[in-house]
Amino acid sequence: MSQRSATIASMSDSSLGRQPDEAPGASAPDKHRGHGADKPKRRVGDWASWLAAAVLLLLLPVSVACSVLLLLPLGVFWPQVYWVAALYYALGLLVFVPGIERAYWQLVFVGSRQARADEMRRLKPAWDRVAASSGRNDAHRYDLRVVEADEVNAMAAGGRQVFVTTAALGALPDETLPGLLAHELGHHVGLHPIVLAVECWWMRPVIAAQNVAAALSMFARSICEALSGVAILSFIARVVAAAFYLLAGLLYGVAQVAHALLRFAGRSTEYRADRYAAQIGFGHELAMLLQLAAEHEAGAGNGRRRSMAEVLADTHPPAHKRLKRLRRHLS
Numbered sequence: 001m002s003q004r005s006a007t008i009a010s011m012s013d014s015s016l017g018r019q020p021d022e023a024p025g026a027s028a029p030d031k032h033r034g035h036g037a038d039k040p041k042r043r044v045g046d047w048a049s050w051l052a053a054a055v056l057l058l059l060l061p062v063s064v065a066c067s068v069l070l071l072l073p074l075g076v077f078w079p080q081v082y083w084v085a086a087l088y089y090a091l092g093l094l095v096f097v098p099g100i101e102r103a104y105w106q107l108v109f110v111g112s113r114q115a116r117a118d119e120m121r122r123l124k125p126a127w128d129r130v131a132a133s134s135g136r137n138d139a140h141r142y143d144l145r146v147v148e149a150d151e152v153n154a155m156a157a158g159g160r161q162v163f164v165t166t167a168a169l170g171a172l173p174d175e176t177l178p179g180l181l182a183h184e185l186g187h188h189v190g191l192h193p194i195v196l197a198v199e200c201w202w203m204r205p206v207i208a209a210q211n212v213a214a215a216l217s218m219f220a221r222s223i224c225e226a227l228s229g230v231a232i233l234s235f236i237a238r239v240v241a242a243a244f245y246l247l248a249g250l251l252y253g254v255a256q257v258a259h260a261l262l263r264f265a266g267r268s269t270e271y272r273a274d275r276y277a278a279q280i281g282f283g284h285e286l287a288m289l290l291q292l293a294a295e296h297e298a299g300a301g302n303g304r305r306r307s308m309a310e311v312l313a314d315t316h317p318p319a320h321k322r323l324k325r326l327r328r329h330l331s
Contacts, residue, residue, distance in 0.1 A: 045191040052195045055261045056202060062254055063202040064089075066209035066293055085205075092201040096194070101158045102143055109155070111148035119146055119169055126177035127162075130185055133280045135190035142188070154180050156187035160198055172289070178284025179277060186276030192269040199262055201253065210251035217244035267317045274322055278329040287326055293319035 067085035074081040074312075078129065083200050094100050106112050115123055123144050131139030142160045148151075149165040152172070156162055156275035162184050187193055227233040277286045316322075 005213040016042050027256060040068045046269075047273050048265045048272055049191045051268075052262055054263070055258060056195070056198055059202055059206070059254075059258050061253075063205050066205040066251065069209050070212065088205075089201075092198070094199070095115070095197055096159045098141075098159070102160065104161075105157045105161045106145075108157070109145075109147050112144050112145050112163060113148070115146045120144075120304070122169060122174055122177060123164065123181075126174070127177050127181050130182045130280065130282065133282070134182075134185060134189075135280075136185075142185075142216070154184055156184040158193055160188065162188075176288050179282045179287070179289055182277035182280055182282035183273045183286055185280075186273030187269065189276055190268075190269060191273050196266070203258070204258050206251055206255050206258075210255065213244045213248035213251065217241050217248060220244060270316050270322060271325055274326045275329055278326060283326055283330045287323060287330065290319050290323040290326060291326065294323055 008241065067088060068082060069082050071084060095104050100152065127139065127142070127144060138160075142162055145161065145163050147155075147163045147165045147168065149169050152168045153164055153165045154163065154168055164180070168180065191210050218241075220237050224237035224241055227237060274283075274286060274290075277283055
C-alpha cells in the first residue's frame with residue numbers, strides 16, 4: 001500500500017485496541033476461510049493495475065520526449081548522448097532484479113532494516129498463515145522488512161518487498177497482523193507495486209523537464225527586464241520566456257492528468273487488495289484494522305467537508321468505505 005503504495009491507514013497509537021464487535025482472526029469460523037477456487041494463484045494483475053498500465057503506456061512517449069529535451073544541450077556537442085535516455089529506461093527494469101530490487105527499496109524507505117528476532121517471531125507466523133491460506137508456493141521469496149517510523153503503516157513495494165513500520169508492530173495485536181499482511185500480498189498478486197514503481201520511474205523526466213522549463217522561463221523574463229532598453233532583444237527574450245512558460249504549463253497539465261488517473265486506479269487497488277485478503281480468509285482481521293482506521297479518520301476530520309482537489313489527490317479511499325465493501329465480501 002503507500003509511498004507511495006500502500007497504507008492500511010494512519011492511526012494514532014491511542015486509537016488502537018480490540019473492538020468487541022469484531023472477531024479476531026484466530027477465532028474466526030472455518031466457513032470464513034478462503035477456498036482454493038477463489039484464490040488467484042498467479043500474479044496476473046487486475047483491472048485496476050491494467051488501467052494504470054494503459055495510462056503509463058500513454059505517458060511513455062511524453063516521458064521519452066522530456067528525456068530527449070533535457071539532453072538537447074549536451075546533444076549539440078555529443079550526438080551520442082541520447083543513448084543516455086535509452087539507458088535510463090533500461091535501468092528501470094533492473095529495479096525488479098531480486099538483489100538490486102532489495103537494495104533500491106532500502107534506499108527508498110530510509111530506515112528500513114531486517115526484522116529483529118523478536119519482531120520476526122511475530123511477523124513470520126503471521127506471514128506463514130497468510131501464505132498457507134493463499135495456496136502460493138513462492139512465499140519464501142518475499143522479503144519482510146521493518147521501517148523505523150511513527151506511523152502505523154505497511155507497504156508492498158517492487159516485485160516481492162513487504163515493509164511494516166515499527167509503530168504497527170508496537171501497536172497492533174498479533175491476531176490482526178495476518179489481515180495486514182494478507183492485504184499487502186493482495187497488492188503483490190494484483191501487480192500494484194510494479195505499476196507504482198514504473199510510474200515513479202517514468203514520471204521523473206516529465207517533472208524534471210517541467211521544472212527546467214519553468215526555471216528557463218523565469219531566467220528569460222529576467223533577461224527581458226535587463227534588456228528593456230533594447231526593443232528587439234527584449235521582444236526576443238519575452239517570446240522565449242512565453243515559450244518556456246507554455247511548455248512548463250503543458251507538462252504540468254500532463255503530469256496532473258496522469259496523476260489523477262493513476263490515483264483513481266490506485267484507490268481501486270485498495271479495494272482489490274482488501275477483497276483478496278477476504279478471499280484467502282483474513283477479512284475479519286483486516287476489518288478490525290479498518291474499523292480502527294475509520295474511527296481515527298472520523299476523529300481527525302472534525303466533520304470538515306473535503307474539497308474535490310483533496311479527494312482526487314487521495315491515494316486511498318476512506319477507511320469507512322473500504323470497511324463497508326469488505327463487510328459485504330464477508331457476509
